[in-house]
Amino acid sequence: HLFVEIHPTDAIFQVIKAFKGRSSNYLRKEFPELKKLPSLWTSSYFFSTAGNVAADTIERYINDPHHG
Structure with a gap:
């Protein structure tokens, strides 16, 4: 997983x-x-976009060895 923040005008590809x-x-x-x-x-x-999810929630999900 990579959790990055990019400017909305940057092309994801x-x-x-x-x-x-x-x-x-x-x-x-x-x-x-x-x-x-x-x-x-x-x-x-x-x-995928994070929407209204807090960054720490996403980081916990990524770091949890049981989610995948």
């Missing part, structure tokens, strides 16, 4: 692309054997 690209670069630097793979991530993703 661009935020996801940035996360995937940056993490791929870091992982490939740390683990050179990953350079053999054409891609580390699929093109799919899921997002």
Whole structure:
């Protein structure tokens, strides 16, 4: 899970692309054997808005090992 706050005018696909690209670069630097793979991530993703739920409620859900 990633719990991020973005500006309403930011395109979600661009935020996801940035996360995937940056993490791929870091992982490939740390683990050179990953350079053999054409891609580390699929093109799919899921997002949802928090609405009127408090941030600490979402964080507790993410950190709870029994929810998934």
